[in-house]
Amino acid sequence: MKTITTKVLKTSDYTQFKKILGNRKVDLNHVKRLKESISEEDLMIPIVVNEKNEVIDGQHRLQARQELQLPVYYIVVDGLGITQTQKANMTNKTWTLDDFLNTYVEMNYHHYKVYKQFKDRWQLSNSECIALLSGKLYNGNGDSQKDFQKGTFGVKDLEWANDVAMKIYQIEPYYSGFKRRSFIFAFIHALSTEGFEFDKFIQKLTYQSSKMVNCTSKSQYMRLIEDIYNYNQPQEKRIRFN
Structure with a gap:
């Protein structure tokens, strides 16, 4: 059972607090915004730490107050860890991948x-x-x-992922948008299609690169790849993407 010290404590000893292993990096822009907000009106919102003084919620507030040389208010909750840190932060500033x-x-x-x-x-x-x-x-x-x-x-x-990534980069000389999400997913689909030969596609791309234009969807890119690949192909060797 978690033990909660409901009393809000106060300290100016910033060194007593520790970053919990696995917490995300401090966003300096977020710290800057917090400093501006605190300077305008200090609401003295406490941070939350566990029994080891690891910061569970409020690492940005802690740094902002430290940079402003203001005392830190904090609450101790025993037994909290990185899972609670993630949950707390997801309700405040969304975690990115x-x-x-x-x-x-x-x-x-x-x-x-x-x-x-x-x-x-x-x-x-x-x-x-x-x-x-x-x-x-x-x-x-x-x-x-x-x-x-x-x-x-x-x-x-x-090994397969590296092979596909290498092939994606072989498109770069012919199409500057080779990293566009819709193109990559269309290209992966093409590579997985029976009868599609990557070397043949590259060979045809060398003289049809002007056809490679930005599209807004995977399906449009698939039609584009299909058109380039099937150019001057015998009917029986043409490909069709499902």
């Missing part, structure tokens, strides 16, 4: 460390990285993103 990534990497979660290496290497957005590494490509990756937030995300086939 990068926040969750940094949390689980710091906590030494293997799949998240692999994910970060992949993301840093290929410089793709989280949406594409999650899809490629989870292998969930066509039915939306909402469930995968929820798994990612909960810490249960798993890498399915790193």
